[in-house]
Amino acid sequence: MFEFKLPDLGEGIHEGEVLKWHVQPGDVVVEDAPLVEVETDKAAVTIPSPRGGKVVSTTGEIGDVVATGQVIAVIDDGQGASVTPAAAAAAPASKPAAAGRAAEEMPAGLPVEEPVKAAPAAPPARAVTQPNSTVSGRPVPAAPATRRLARELGVDLTLVPGTGPGGRVTPADVQAFLAGGAPAPAAAAATAPATATADRAVDGTTRMAAAAAASAIPFLDLEPMPDFSLQGPVEIEPLRSIRRKVARKMTTSMILVPHVAHMDDADVTALEEFRLRMKTQREGEPVGKLTLLSFVIRAITAGLRAAPAFNASLDPFREEIIYKKYYNIGFAADTGKGLVVPVIRGTDVKSIREISREIEEKAALAREGKLPLEDMQGGTFTITNVGPLGGTALIPTINYPEVAILGMGRVQEKPVVRDGQIVIRKILPLTLAFDHRVADGADAARFVGELVRNLSDPNLLLLDT
């Protein structure tokens, strides 16, 4: 028997949503054949079977969230058959719950009629000592509702100091424990979604209570949503996958980072002329589209080298600023399934052509949902270009834990004043949103000023970057 645990799906990924099982219990699967498709916060992954054999069982229905390290399939590979039955038999008995039940004091034999033959007074077979019991082997004093709360939040009650009389654990104790940095997985469990089928109301209330206890921000009202269906028809879609990831990241960024937005306009008339000329001249060559974005990435990289504060991260817990000596620029891509940020690595040593080609390739992969996970990780700065879709100005939200993001609006021909004359120029509106903890307004003005200068003159771009 082989117990297949959901493997590590990449840095920072602890769970995935089951999209599709390629096998059913009873099927025979060959090694490396597709077993299950799992969607993580970042991508959909098809996981091959590591062994050949008969599928004994699978865990997780479609839509269920499974954790890495969790056994998701048992495959009978014809080896070590004795191991699993023993483990299976031991598993139920070893759970603390079993001990909790045994601690219940109904003497064995009594609730049923007294046998004529000697009835052993011993407790049931699975009566074992409560592993985490306190005084006299009794379980932690806590009301059923508190125990339910702890279970739903993934908190081990035996670790929670009880403030009530007799050491009773209160709901507030559980929430305080959670907020106070529970040992590793508990905190994650608090925000982790329960399975898709879980009772929405109960889950929602529980998470809200946990959020309220964890945030403790004055005037912050965390209230349950009203029942919108009373007003008119609604459709409810569970928050999953990319949408949920974006929700978490943006909330974290907005709450944790004091955002400042600095705006300026770049005159890209000359750059656009140059770009379009090059594009025409090089037609037929595999240079990609030679997009404006690739020029901006090049210019930004030059700017970051001069202003390292915008290529940094701030660690609020260790109270450190980490300056990165590498330049990995992410660009927001609208994939149709949600926002994905492909990362172009080493933009300081890549040519504009290389960057342009990479943008095109990675955007295409992202749209197909096939962008490898590593191509979405390790970014140091992000650019979001809504220009092609329109918009005169935007205030982007920082892609935490980066410290700055550049928003590009639409390039438009505008009347501007040059040397006392009104002329028509191609104008690119730019907004730099940055983390005020790491940089100040003057830094941003200089950073964006330099960027605007570089973008207005292709020769400067050539010379300086």
Added chain:
Amino acid sequence: MVMGSLNTEVEVVVIGSGPGGYVAALRLADLGKEVMIVEERERPGGVCLLEGCIPSKALINAIELSEAAKGAERLGLTFTGLKLDHVKLRAWTDGVVAQLSGGVKTLLQKRGVEIVHGRARFQDNHSLAIEGGGTIAFKQCIIATGSSLNRLPAGIDQSVWSSADALKLEEVPGTLLVVGGGYIGLELGLVYAGLGSRVSVVEFSPRLLMGADLDLVEVMVKQVTKRLNAVMTDSKVKGIEPRDGGFDVEIEHEGKTERQRYDRVLVAIGRRPNTDGIGLEHTKIVVDDKGVIETDGECRTAEPHIYAIGDVSHGPMLAHKASREGKVAAESIAGHKVEFDNRAIPAVVFTDPEISWCGLTERRAEELGVTVNVGRFPLSALGRARAIGHTEGLVKVLSEPETDLILGVGIVGPHASELIAEGALAIEMGATLADLTETIHPHPTLSEALMEAAEMAAGTAVHVFKRS
């Protein structure tokens, strides 16, 4: 309802419609699951409803009324011509059972739970064969097949009564021997005593109700022996022979064997989980040597998609334990984070007076070597008990000396079965003595006794005088 042969697929199938199975099915349906219930009996409700808790309580109520009437003379209340017609009583009891069973059926039907009649047997871990034809393929399953009465060893005549036979109330024998001094034997023995039989009880153990604390049992025994012909403890039934419409029974006590004659013999010597013959061998489900299915805290068996609840799983064979497990299993199937982590499963014996307890007993505390603080309050000191003329009884509270946490409650006396619920709540809540003593209990009621017992444990009682 489906009869006969079918081949079908369903999300969840529940085997058995007793207080575990039907509660699980209803909860599952409410959680949006497609549920089917397989029941081999004609009616839903299981042993509890059809031939256990419910009919026995209907009988006991009638007997208690009659006993109360007989004992009312000292209150100036004299009944003449008091007559208990067992045929009418049987009709009443049948009516109660029919109403409740019909109610369960309606509840299931209104939720769209399909009831399949027949005996289910696992073919493999994802399908059941139904006796009489047909199969049901399922994604998840709950085994709630309950338990059956133990029979006397082979060689002893099998025409003796089981508790189910006794509940049918077909006749009132002149003399009745009850084999087994557990709660069922005592309850039914008292019913027949009330109907006019001369009832004797024989018990193998040194005393009745071995699991309950002695102080509670003693109070009850003192009362019931007045109504029973004989209570023989430490005694063994060696042989039962039918003869001339009655039974000759050999009973061994302290090395001597005596032969006694009884019109009827009722055997109430425990129950055994119904786990044989249901095809568990076609699954990985683990069963212990007593036929009990091993389960985890969510009531899952070793097959994670198959659950086992009630009498087939570990713990006391009680309806209320089965119902709670039914809810846990149903919610687990629906993906909720649940656990059967109850600390107090109340035990109730409907003798007269009643006995009930939950949580830790003194007997168990001694076995575990745990020191407990015990507060005892006699009903003789309680106004209401005096007023109703039932002062035989006591309430005790066991608490943890260091923390005052309530660990156990034991009661003997009128309505002990009702009063124990507060004790169960206190234990589940992690309540301390102060929580009980500082809660206002209505006066004059028997419920005050629990508060007073907590006062005794806390050393704050005013209604009892202790010489220093």
